[in-house]
Structures are given as structure tokens and as C-alpha cells.
Amino acid sequence: WFSHSFTFNLPRWTVPLLLALLMLVFIAAYSWLAVTRHQRFNSTGYDLAINEQIVWNTLNGRFFASSLEVDNSFADHFRPFLLALIPFYSVAPRPETLLVLQAIGLALGAIPLYLLAKEQWQSKGAALGITAVYLLLPALGYMARFDFHIEVFAIPAFLAAFYMLT
Secondary structure (H helix, E strand, C coil): CCCCCCCCCCCCCHHHHHHHHHHHHHHHHHHHHHHHHHHCCCCCCHHHHHHHHHHHHHHCCCCCECCCCCCEHHHCCCCCCHHHHHHHHHHCCCHHHHHHHHHHHHHHCHHHHHHHHHHHHCCHHHHHHHHHHHHHCHHHHHHHHCCCCHHHHHHHHHHHHHHHHC
């Protein structure tokens, strides 16, 4: 009796809507956790402070200037991706913006992962399940709620690159 395959005639938009909903829940939950943690003075502040100062200084005409470690961040770390965050940061120039962008960046990894899983297993349901597992990974959640680190944006980038290579 397990030989029958079960198919459901769901509208076309159901799976993309569920994927978007999973991503939005991840973004909302981990943005709230990260921002609340920071506002309660529980963030370590060091990495967040360095990156926030670099983005703020660059936005205000002092390209990658920093007073925390070295005079210019390029002397210490090469992180040109911070430039891509400046337009978003300019709307709300505060550390919390970087924390929310970090959660959004990690959630965006769900899209190429879903596409990759759907292609490999030929099942939208299995792809959605794998994507849900990705968004529920404790390590991913820890990265999203901890201080800002530019390296987390490599996760969706690598997932997208891997999808494009298949």
C-alpha cells in the first residue's frame, strides 16, 4: 500500500509562498533576537562596532576609515562587500540595520538551496523541507543573532554559485 505515490493538486503559487513565509519568519525572528540582544547591551560590540564604524565613515566621506584597530580598514581586512550595504544603511544609519541585513542575507540562502534541492530531487515538497531545515539550523540562527560579520554573506553567495554550476 506504500507503492502509490501521493500527489496533491496545489496552486502553483503555494510553494513559493511557503518559501517566502519561511524566509520572512526567519528574518523577523532573528532580526528581533539580534536587535534586542544589542539594545540590552548584550552584544559584544567589537565586530559590530568595527563594521558599523567603517560603514558609517564611508557613508560620511571617510572611505573605510576606522579608529578601532587601524586607520583604514583595507590595511587590516579587505571587505569591499560592505559597500553594497551602504545604500540600505543610509536609510537607517545605526548598528541595528547591519544586524537586520545580516538576517536577510542568511535567509536569502534559502532561495538557491530550494532551487538546487528541487532540481536534484525533482520534488518541490522535498526541496521545501530541506530549505526549512536550513532555516532551522542552530548554527545559522546563531550567526544571525550574533554580532555582525561580513562573512555570513558568503553562505548565500556560495549556495547561489553552487546552484549555477549544476
